[in-house]
Amino acid sequence: MSLKDHLLARIALEGPMRLDAYMQSCLLHPEWGYYTTRDPFGEAGDFTTAPEISQMFGELVGLSLAQSWLDQGTPSPFTLAELGPGRGTLMADALRACARVPGFIDAAQICLVEASPTLRAAQRETLAGHDIIWCDSIADLPDAPLYLIANEFFDALPIRQFIRQGDGWAERLVGAADGKLTFGLGPVAPQPALSHRMEDTKDGDLVELRGPATEVVEEIGDRIAKRSGAALIIDYGDWRALGDTLQALEKHAPADPLATPGQADLTAHVDFEALALACPCAYSRLAPQGVFLERLGITDRAQKLAQGLTGAPLQSHIAAHRRLTHPTEMGNLFKVMGLYPTGQAPPPGTEA
16 A cells, blocks of 8 residues: 555545645654655655755854854853754754853753654764654653754645635635646635635635744744744745645656645745734844855855865855855755844854
8 A cells, every 4th residue: 555545445435635634644654654654865765955055054054053152141051952953964063163162062952853753864874973852742852942943844834725715714624536636626614714815815816825934933933932042934936825836846846736735845935924924022134144144154165165076076166055045046045044032143044
């Protein structure tokens, strides 16, 4: 049996399923889920994230949080956490850079929030030599000042989709026809959570809701507001989402989200406005990733790392810098939002 067979049987028994339930099954089913059964990163996987492109990314992200820690009086102990840390590459680069900040590593309780057993094993190998705490959820993090990284985490959280019809909304559901998974619509009904979208939508417009994402940012913001800290949320998306942003990626190429459940990565653009409205602490303006990294000195760092490089290694290094920062590559597609206590400075790189 495959995940597709399982989902078709479930739909035959229970009827069409919500999109968030479908995404949850595709990504985290214990037997057939995408993240629970493989390492999806890098050239051999389905996608490549910024930390895998260059060490500069993780170094600068880590130093931004370290400066916030210094600005807030060097609380000790504190939690240094990452959500969905992949192979652990970003955290490893951040820790190496932050080792130069006196007292930072000694005061840090390093916590990784990771659901995948496969990726936990990869993280254990990457971060060998560090004392790591693995957590199933943010609620399991220690009760301490929180300095947190979320790079390409929120885009993978399940969404629901609604299409406006008059004064109501019809939910987009996953059903079945002729042995294939298909999209359909539920009945038209009011959606109080979308009342604020009546002003900027018309009949036929599709709007996405991200309940799990707002719950996560509420928890992060509440901890920062009460105990101090800072967070960097880095993802693709924009201030307000409109339209269908669900996408599947398989072997570095776009795929049909319903064709091979469990075999392709499913993501959706992040609605940063929804995150900001749910956050109990202060938040920065959105900064394009390229601007964020340039503010932190990525060009100077790139020039230093380029010393002594020639030929193919030099060209690869130059290409990595461009990929991370150039507006036509990741520089504008990805955005950065900083979270911080009211009355404190935002994390470096996110300041207006």
